[in-house]
Amino acid sequence: MNGKISLLLLSLIFLTSTPGVCRLSFQEVHVKAGEMAVLQCPSYRGYSDGDAEVFWTSHTVDEMKLFNMSTSAEQRQMGVLVHGRILVILRASVNHQGNYSCSFRNSSRRSWISLKVYTAQSRECEQMNQSSKECYTEEYCKLYCPEKNVPFNTLNITRSSITWQKEGGSSPKDGYFPSVKKEDSGIYTCTRSYLYDGQIYNMTSTVRLDVQPSKITKKAVIISPKNNQAFDVDLDSTVVIDCKAVTSSDTDELFWLSGDSFVETNSSLPVFYNYTWVNNTEEINMTASLVFRQVSEEDLSKNYTCKLQSDYETNFVTITLKQNETFIPPVIISPKNNQEFDVDLDSTVVIDCKAVTSSDTDELFWLSGDSFVETNSSLPVFYNYTWVNNTEEINMTASLVFRRVSEEDLSKNYTCKLQSDYETNFVTITLKQNEPFIPPVIISPKNNQEFDVDLDSTVVIDCKAVTSSDIDELFWLSGDSFVETNSSLPVFYNYTCVNNTEEINMTASLVFRQVSEEDLSKNYTCKLQSDYKTSFVTITLNQKAVSxxxxxxxxxxxxxxxxxxxxxxxxxxxxxxxxxxxxxxxxxxxxxxxxxxxxxxxxxxxxxx
Structure with a gap:
């Protein structure tokens, strides 16, 4: 068991550290024995909870695939519920401890979750499931029991109750302190109870409460905009500039001045301001929004001041308006930073670095490590530069040319740099030697092939496949159900694999101990599950006729x-x-x-x- 887990973890380390291999996500879940454990498969871009099938696999002692538990009776018997990205173990035990993996159908990404089950109170488990709360003496304080963001209603699980308990002290009712005291500091344990199928299941978490002395801080400060900030605007456009401030007194005032004159709140005027405020427990957030209906030349010539008038302290910031000029910030469009290019040794390769800017003084060039690549076309590695000046922008291209890709070229980093007075941009790329790729394919048997057999005879049908990835899987299905590898069953399959230098030969041998009438009535499917492409062939058995x-x-x-x-x-x-x-x-x-x-x-x- 430990050897299997170690091998799995080594495989994970290899996959996450090898260039060109899809990186895997990994997370840990800690739970006490007897409590409910919830595993969540991370969602990927392009996949939502309702439109993609999720495959769950447990890598524990049983090595059982959970996604083929199609009936609620099977799930109830094992104490496991599966619903899309959610896997719930109702009462976790040491038998459930181990690694779990999940993946979306047709996705090349797989996520791993390590479940650790503790049979006794563990400081590590407590810390992994602990949150913190800071409150101040003589003030209201409310503890919140953490809860996973899980749609329990879709699993027919009902939230029951929450109980609190403090180590070595009295427990607050509902985690609520009307006026918290210093001695209330400590670690509190909350237990969430859930009802499912007439049984109560629990999940516990700990909250560390830190009660600090009460601090009343007087403050009056403008957060934004910055003093002397200039705002780029278009003539005749509508512009709103928010002045935001924080204070501790509801008698403070926030308003705008145009020069030395007050701006009014009359919304029918060309320039006015709106005022809003939000009174939180510890501070007051104020906003004065300066509105220009249509920016005019006169508005561009004035200074506008936001002023916070307070008995504690007076603050102000002054801003100006500036007419927009057509400006395109310099940016490299392609390639992407840290992009890898698959190449063949001794081949000629050209990599274009494309950029857009608005200044003809900007420069686009290539670096090899820290050294400049030259434009001398007689060199093994050089670059060509071209540019097109359009009305609104300049399109630049620096083409990095490798006459014949060498081993040395594969060991270097190449950087395309856009040098500008406004902003400097760069992207770094590497070359990677192409590796031979063998697409996964089933060689035999043929799809819809029929096999003539005798009743009560022993029959073995080999499904043979070739692939280039050792994470691909080859297995048999009977209808929609998985055929097991248990050789004591009437129908099972054996799996063998030979890893050659360039390819992997896989064989899944479907074995019928004694062919029955029921076997003749079923379809059997050999499936090759791969991140690249999924293949399958379906076969049937026919009873032999007398010649x-x-x-x-x-x-x-x-x-x-x-x-x-x-x-x-x-x-x-x-x-x-x-x-x-x-x-x-x-x-x-x-x-x-x-x-x-x-x-x-x-x-x-x-x-x-």
């Missing part, structure tokens, strides 16, 4: 035997005399009795019709 040639031969032999007996019976005397004469017995004179016997036989024969 027409064999039946004809049997009839011929029977007729021949009947004719032989009839001929011998009719011509027995003639045959005896012929044999005697043939053996040379004619020279001996027959005695009277013998002659009489022969005459009688001949006479009897002659009388027959």
């Amino acid at each position: 027409h040639l064999a039946m004809g031969l049997c009839i011929f032999l029977a007729v021949l035997m009947v004719l032989t007996v009839a001929i011998y019976t009719m011509f027995k005397c003639n045959i005896i005399i012929w044999l005697r004469n043939s053996l040379g017995c004619y020279h001996r004179a027959p005695d009277r009795e013998t002659a009489s016997f022969e005459d009688s036989l001949l006479n009897r024969n002659s009388r027959r019709p």
Whole structure:
């Protein structure tokens, strides 16, 4: 068991550290024995909870695939519920401890979850499931029991109750303190109870409460905008500039000035301001929004001041408006940063670095490590530069050229750099040698192939496949159900794998101990599950029919035997005399009795019709 888990973890480390291999996500879940454990498969871009099938696999002692538990009875028997991205173990035990993996159908990404089950109180388990809360003395304090974001209603699980308990002290009702005290600090354990199928299941978490001395801080400060900030605007456009402030007194005032004159709140004027505020427990958030209906030349010539008038402290910021100019920030469009390019040794490769800017003084060039790549086309590695100046932007291209890709080229980093007075951009790329790829394919049997078998006979059907990935899986299905590898069953399969230098040969042998009528009525599917492509072939069994040639031969032999007996019976005397004469017995004179016997036989024969 430990060897299997170690091998799995080594595989995970290899997959997550090898370039070009899809990186896997990994997470840990800690739970006490007897409590409910919830495993969630991370969602990927392009997949939602309702439109993609999720495959769950447990890598524990049983090595059982959970996604084939199609009935609620099977799930209830194992104490496991599966619903899309959610896997719930109602009462976790050490048998459930191990690694679990999940993946979406047709997705190349697989996520791993390590479930650790503790049979006794563990400091590690407590810390993994612990949150913190800070409150201040003589103030209201509310503890919240953490809960996983799980749609329990879709699993027919009902939330029951929450109980709180403190280590070595009294427990707050519902986690609520009307006026918290310093001695209330400590670790609190909350237990969430859930009802499912008439049974109660629990999940516990701990909350560390830290009660600090009460602090009343007087503050009055403008958060935004910054003093002397200039705002780029378009003439005749509507512009709103928010002045945001934080204070501790509801008597403070926040307003706008135009020069030395007050801006009014009358919304029918060309320039006015709106005022809003939100009174939180510890502070007051104020906003004064300066509104320009249509920005004019006159507005561009004025200064506008946001002022926070407070008995504690007075703050102000002054801003100006500036007409927008057509400006395109310099940016590299392609390639992407840290992009890898698959190449063949000794081949010619050209990689274009494309950028857009608005200044013809900007420069686009390539670096090899920290050294400049030259434009000398006689060198093994060089670059060409072209640019097109459109009305609104300049399109630049620096083409990095490898005459013949070498081993040295594969070991270096190449950086495309856009040097600008406004902002410097760069992207770094690497070259990677192409590796031979063998697409996964099932070689035999053929799809819809029929196999002639005898009832009660032992039959073995090999499904053979070739692939280049050792994480691909080859297995058999009976209808929609998985055929198991348990050799004590009437129908099972054996799996073998041979990893050659360039390819992996896989064989899944479907074994029928004694072919039955039920086996003849089913379809059997060999499936090759791969991140690249999923393949399958379906076969059926047919009962052997009696050969027409064999039946004809049997009839011929029977007729021949009947004719032989009839001929011998009719011509027995003639045959005896012929044999005697043939053996040379004619020279001996027959005695009277013998002659009489022969005459009688001949006479009897002659009388027959």
